[in-house]
Amino acid sequence: MLLERNHELDVLAASLEAARNGSGRFILVEGVAGIGKTQLLTEARSQLTAAGFRLLSARGVELERDFSFGVVRQLFESTVTAADEEERRYLLSGAAGQATAVVGGDVAAGAEQHGDFAALHGLYWFMANLCQDQPVALLIDDAHWADVGSLRFLAHLLPRIEDLSALVIVGMRPNEAGPHQHVLDHLAADSACSLLNPAPLTPDSAAVLLRARFAAAGGVQPDAAFLAACHASTQGNPLLLQELAGALIAEGVTPVADNVAAVESLGARALHRRVGLWLARVSIKSRQVARALAVLGEQAPLGQVASLAGLSVPQASRAFSHLAAVGILRTASGKASATSADFHLEFVHPLVRATVYDGIDPADRIATHQRAAALLEKLGADDERVAAHLLRLPPAGDPHTGSVLRRAGSAALADGFAGTAVTYLERCRQEPPPAAERLEVLHELGCAAQLIDDPAAAGYLREALSLATEPLQRAEIGHMLGTEQYALWRTEEAVATWQQALKELPAEEPDLRRLIESTLLVISLLEPSQRGLAHRLVELRDLEPHASVGGRSLDCVIALHEAVVGDPHAVSRALRGLEDGLPLRGTCTASARSTAWSVLAWADREEVTASLDAAIAEWHHLGSSSGSASLMWRGMVRLLRGQLADAEADLRDAVRIAAVSKLDLRRAFCGPFLADALMEQGHLAEAQAVLDWAAEVPQASPRSRPSYLLTDSRARLLLARGEYVDALRLAVAAGRQFSADGGTNPSIVPWRSEAALCLHTLGREEEALTNAEEEVRLARRWSAPRALGRALRVAGLVTGGRQGMRLLGEAVDVLSSSPARLEHAKALVDAGAALRRAGARTEARGHLTEGRRLAEVCGAAPLAEQARVELRAAGDRVRGSLLTGLAALTPTERRVAELAATDRTNREIAQMLFVTVKTVETHLGNAYHKLGVRGRRQLAEQLGGQLAATPS
Numbered sequence: 041m042l043l044e045r046n047h048e049l050d051v052l053a054a055s056l057e058a059a060r061n062g063s064g065r066f067i068l069v070e071g072v073a074g075i076g077k078t079q080l081l082t083e084a085r086s087q088l089t090a091a092g093f094r095l096l097s098a099r100g101v102e103l104e105r106d107f108s109f110g111v112v113r114q115l116f117e118s119t120v121t122a123a124d125e126e127e128r129r130y131l132l133s134g135a136a137g138q139a140t141a142v143v144g145g146d147v148a149a150g151a152e153q154h155g156d157f158a159a160l161h162g163l164y165w166f167m168a169n170l171c172q173d174q175p176v177a178l179l180i181d182d183a184h185w186a187d188v189g190s191l192r193f194l195a196h197l198l199p200r201i202e203d204l205s206a207l208v209i210v211g212m213r214p215n216e217a218g219p220h221q222h223v224l225d226h227l228a229a230d231s232a233c234s235l236l237n238p239a240p241l242t243p244d245s246a247a248v249l250l251r252a253r254f255a256a257a258g259g260v261q262p263d264a265a266f267l268a269a270c271h272a273s274t275q276g277n278p279l280l281l282q283e284l285a286g287a288l289i290a291e292g293v294t295p296v297a298d299n300v301a302a303v304e305s306l307g308a309r310a311l312h313r314r315v316g317l318w319l320a321r322v323s324i325k326s327r328q329v330a331r332a333l334a335v336l337g338e339q340a341p342l343g344q345v346a347s348l349a350g351l352s353v354p355q356a357s358r359a360f361s362h363l364a365a366v367g368i369l370r371t372a373s374g375k376a377s378a379t380s381a382d383f384h385l386e387f388v389h390p391l392v393r394a395t396v397y398d399g400i401d402p403a404d405r406i407a408t409h410q411r412a413a414a415l416l417e418k419l420g421a422d423d424e425r426v427a428a429h430l431l432r433l434p435p436a437g438d439p440h441t442g443s444v445l446r447r448a449g450s451a452a453l454a455d456g457f458a459g460t461a462v463t464y465l466e467r468c469r470q471e472p473p474p475a476a477e478r479l480e481v482l483h484e485l486g487c488a489a490q491l492i493d494d495p496a497a498a499g500y501l502r503e504a505l506s507l508a509t510e511p512l513q514r515a516e517i518g519h520m521l522g523t524e525q526y527a528l529w530r531t532e533e534a535v536a537t538w539q540q541a542l543k544e545l546p547a548e549e550p551d552l553r554r555l556i557e558s559t560l561l562v563i564s565l566l567e568p569s570q571r572g573l574a575h576r577l578v579e580l581r582d583l584e585p586h587a588s589v590g591g592r593s594l595d596c597v598i599a600l601h602e603a604v605v606g607d608p609h610a611v612s613r614a615l616r617g618l619e620d621g622l623p624l625r626g627t628c629t630a631s632a633r634s635t636a637w638s639v640l641a642w643a644d645r646e647e648v649t650a651s652l653d654a655a656i657a658e659w660h661h662l663g664s665s666s667g668s669a670s671l672m673w674r675g676m677v678r679l680l681r682g683q684l685a686d687a688e689a690d691l692r693d694a695v696r697i698a699a700v701s702k703l704d705l706r707r708a709f710c711g712p713f714l715a716d717a718l719m720e721q722g723h724l725a726e727a728q729a730v731l732d733w734a735a736e737v738p739q740a741s742p743r744s745r746p747s748y749l750l751t752d753s754r755a756r757l758l759l760a761r762g763e764y765v766d767a768l769r770l771a772v773a774a775g776r777q778f779s780a781d782g783g784t785n786p787s788i789v790p791w792r793s794e795a796a797l798c799l800h801t802l803g804r805e806e807e808a809l810t811n812a813e814e815e816v817r818l819a820r821r822w823s824a825p826r827a828l829g830r831a832l833r834v835a836g837l838v839t840g841g842r843q844g845m846r847l848l849g850e851a852v853d854v855l856s857s858s859p860a861r862l863e864h865a866k867a868l869v870d871a872g873a874a875l876r877r878a879g880a881r882t883e884a885r886g887h888l889t890e891g892r893r894l895a896e897v898c899g900a901a902p903l904a905e906q907a908r909v910e911l912r913a914a915g916d917r918v919r920g921s922l923l924t925g926l927a928a929l930t931p932t933e934r935r936v937a938e939l940a941a942t943d944r945t946n947r948e949i950a951q952m953l954f955v956t957v958k959t960v961e962t963h964l965g966n967a968y969h970k971l972g973v974r975g976r977r978q979l980a981e982q983l984g985g986q987l988a989a990t991p992s
Contacts, residue, residue: 042079043245044241044242048236048238052083052209055207056088059175060091062204064208065201065206065234066201066207066227066234067208067236068210068212068234069237070237071213071237073390073391074277074278074280075238075240076279078211080238092174092175094176096115096119096179097114097115098115098178098179098181098190099338099339100184100185100187101182101185103428104428105187106187106428106431106460106463107187107424108189109142109159109457110189110190111180112142112163112190113142115180119170120132131169132169133169135165135951136162136163136169138158139165142159143166160192163197164196164197164200175207176204176206177208178209179209180194180210182213182390183211183224184212184216186220189459189460191220191223191227198233199232240278243271246267246271246276247271250270250285254295257289263296264297269304270284273306274307280311286314287314290314290317311391311392312395315395316399323362325351325359326359326363328359329345329346329356329360330363331396331400332346333385333396334400335348335412335429339384340385342357344416348412348415360385369388371386372384406433409432423447424448424452424460426444426448427445427449431445431467437471439474442477445464445467445468446477446484449462449468449484452464452488458488461484462488462496465484465488478507482500483501483517490523494528498524501517501524511546512545515541515544515556531569531570532569535560535573538559550586550590551588552590555593556590557576557590558593560573561573562597564601571781580598592618592632594617595614595636596613596639597632600614603643604784605785606784606821611639611645614636617632617636618640633670637670637677641680642787642822644826644859644860655670656674671694671697672710674690675689675694676691679720680860681860681862682860682863682864682894682898682900683898683931684717684720684721684898684900686932708747709749711731711750711753712731714727715734719756720862720902721899722901731750748778752794755794759771759797771794772795785818786818786827786831787827790831792812792814793812793830796808796835799811812831812834812835812839815835816835825855825857829854829855829863832848832854832867833848833851835847836850836871837870845871845874848867848871849871852864852867852871861894861898862898862903865898868887869891869895871887872884872886872888872907873888876888876913881915885911885916888907888910888914893927897929926971926983929966929970932953933966936960937963937964937967939953940976941976941983942980943976
């Protein structure tokens with residue numbers, strides 16, 4: 041009986057219809073135990089079946105929350121197993137093949153191990169393949185007990201689900217997910233998620249439920265005082281109301297006011313009491329089956345339950361029938377036939393399982409977990425399933441237990457599941473392992489924990505360092521330990537650890553030496569108290585180029601130092617650092633690549649795009665979440681080039697990944713970049729919200745973590761709002777922060793031009809001119825077109841008159857062949873406006889028309905509107921959009937069009953570009969409209985010989 045759930049049922053019905061029509065939906069049902077989440081999922085199952093959906097269900101289990109992708113495996117493994125060879129090949133085709141290790145299927149011999157994000161990418165495409173012929177519904181109950189890998193899959197799927205014929209319904213209790221709560225919070229806060237919070241029943245509805253129960257039992261109807269006591273005792277919780285009524289009926293309590301005391305006595309304990317009573321009344325064999333299932337975990341096959349209970353399958357089957365009859369167990373939905381030992385069981389409610397499990401004597405519980413581990417190992421279960429039971433045993437110094445836990449942890453780490461790896465390896469450490477293996481276990485623990493838990497990683501690595509005796513190994517561990525100490529704001533400790541590692545490092549190890557030196561140089565830029573670390577910069581700059589990973593990392597970081605002070609030699613050094621690709625090897629080389637990308641982006645170099653695209657492909661393929669930084673830097677590059685929509689998409693993805701991966705420190709970069717992209721599109725309120733979010737980064741130490749980026753972006757927002765006094769104050773503050781790090785390059789922080797515009801508007805012309813001229817001088821030294829063009833444009837606006845027009849003209853010329861189309865558009869519009877005011881209307885219209893076109897291509901609505909206003913003032917009859925022809929395509933639209941013209945399907949293009957099919961359809965539709973074509977054949981003719989080279 042569903043009472044007071046009309047809103048929830050309306051949302052369900054609307055979401056079902058949308059999903060069936062190809063627009064996926066995600067529903068999160070949140071509420072305390074017994075509030076009716078499972079009932080809603082049961083009702084959803086009925087409606088979805090009638091609507092023709094393929095139903096896949098799973099349930100989080102407390103004892104299995106450390107099993108990597110456990111819930112996802114419940115959802116998809118049976119589908120892969122049941123598929124014939126042709127269907128399996130289709131489901132795992134293309135990018136979906138990266139999910140093979142998770143969902144099942146044949147893994148090719150010698151296949152690469154993929155990390156967590158590669159699995160998420162593969163799972164999305166597996167889901168997309170599954171939805172092709174039939175809408176799919178995922179029903180997940182008790183998600184608060186789901187493993188973190190499965191939760192991250194849901195977080196990855198959520199912003200993409202609208203492109204699929206899919207409905208996801210997730211039930212969870214609030215604030216019970218432990219260390220994974222942040223992922224569930226992220227799901228609930230996403231605007232694409234419909235959040236349902238079923239409320240407790242009102243007294244009137246509780247009375248309806250109770251009267252029906254007592255009537256069905258043939259008893260008298262409850263009176264008002266009795267009903268009120270029942271509602272107060274259970275707080276309107278539907279499950280507890282049902283259990284209380286059942287207990288009262290079983291004990292023959294007449295529902296009248298005189299028996300209110302009996303209601304208060306039973307109260308919320310009714311469920312535990314009922315389960316205890318029924319277990320006491322059933323046979324010993326039935327109790328053995330219930331307890332075996334509570335230990336093995338829900339949805340265990342009957343055969344395994346029978347073995348653990350010490351019974352034959354027929355005996356266990358009869359015991360199951362007894363337990364089902366009294367409302368303890370039920371068949372697991374959609375599983376094997378009841379005639380088979382593979383028949384799966386589950387408890388009717390998690391609270392029932394908890395009651396049974398908690399009722400087992402602690403010593404018996406440990407012994408049963410030990411037998412369960414031995415049983416699963418004998419049956420050939422993988423190490424993770426065995427380890428899930430070993431986790432429940434107290435440490436006993438057992439070498440075999442430690443060996444299984446270590447193998448499970450090492451396998452999880454190799455697959456990129458760091459959280460799972462830490463759980464198993466930490467338990468292995470507690471066993472403890474033999475003395476000869478302890479150092480290796482601690483080292484592995486440190487490697488795993490550094491991805492998810494900096495304090496724990498530092499502890500493991502410190503202990504490992506104390507055990508290490510071989511100099512190279514001590515240096516390698518010291519390098520990792522220093523990285524964790526720095527992440528914990530213990531900068532001086534980190535520097536001391538790195539410097540000690542350098543002292544102990546053998547002279548014949550130049551690779552690691554250069555890697556540590558590059559790390560110290562990065563710190564010298566980020567930490568005001570550690571600027572002295574840059575004292576070796578000159579010496580390191582003079583080193584012979586070294587082709588090792590450490591040598592190229594050092595090149596990248598030195599290039600950053602040179603770029604900050606505006607030295608144009610930085611560009612060639614950054615290119616050398618990225619030569620042949622700089623492979624990911626932990627956070628250090630990933631950070632080094634980021635520094636080189638920044639240098640090339642500030643220099644307007646085309647090479648940065650190819651390097652970033654290759655890094656993103658590598659990340660999706662091998663995939664740890666830490667590699668997602670490449671998305672953030674590509675977003676920055678696209679922003680600087682005026683590709684605003686593409687920049688926003690990359691940066692929003694980077695923000696999502698940072699949120700579910702606890703990479704909060706990335707806010708210091710993502711926030712300003714994303715806010716700037718939003719500002720240029722005219723979304724000032726959204727930009728403000730993003731900057732507020734970015735400012736939430738903990739400031740527990742004096743480190744800058746380039747605070748000038750955030751300050752500079754805030755100044756631009758105030759300037760866009762016309763708040764010139766405050767904008768000037770923040771622009772100067774950004775300059776002060778940047779200068780404190782030795783920064784002068786206006787391509788990084790253009791604070792002088794922003795200050796000049798504010799000063800000019802405030803009538804402080806001399807100061808404005810001084811700032812503008814100094815920025816032009818610095819930009820000429822750096823010689824990148826975007827920075828120089830902007831400096832010239834601002835100088836032209838501030839200077840005015842004939843000289844100002846000359847500077848604006850030079851800005852247009854400088855930017856005409858650069859990739860910075862948005863800055864070019866700004867120069868054209870400002871130059872056109874100046875020409876219009878000088879009376880040169882014909883020339884002005886040419887500049888303004890081209891500036892408007894470029895602004896529209898970039899998606900810079902405020903600038904396009906400014907150009908339209910100036911065109912009207914210049915006497916032009918302003919027409920509709922100018923976005924037509926090949927030059928009107930955005931870079932992403934052009935890339936999609938080029939791939940489509942080579943007869944690739946939308947799905948193939950989507951998988952190549954790591955976007956959804958609907959995104960490809962949108963870009964392709966825009967390209968058709970701008971080029972005036974109707975299909976791929978005309979598209980190929982229009983593009984002609986301009987097709988880009990395509991990968992094999």
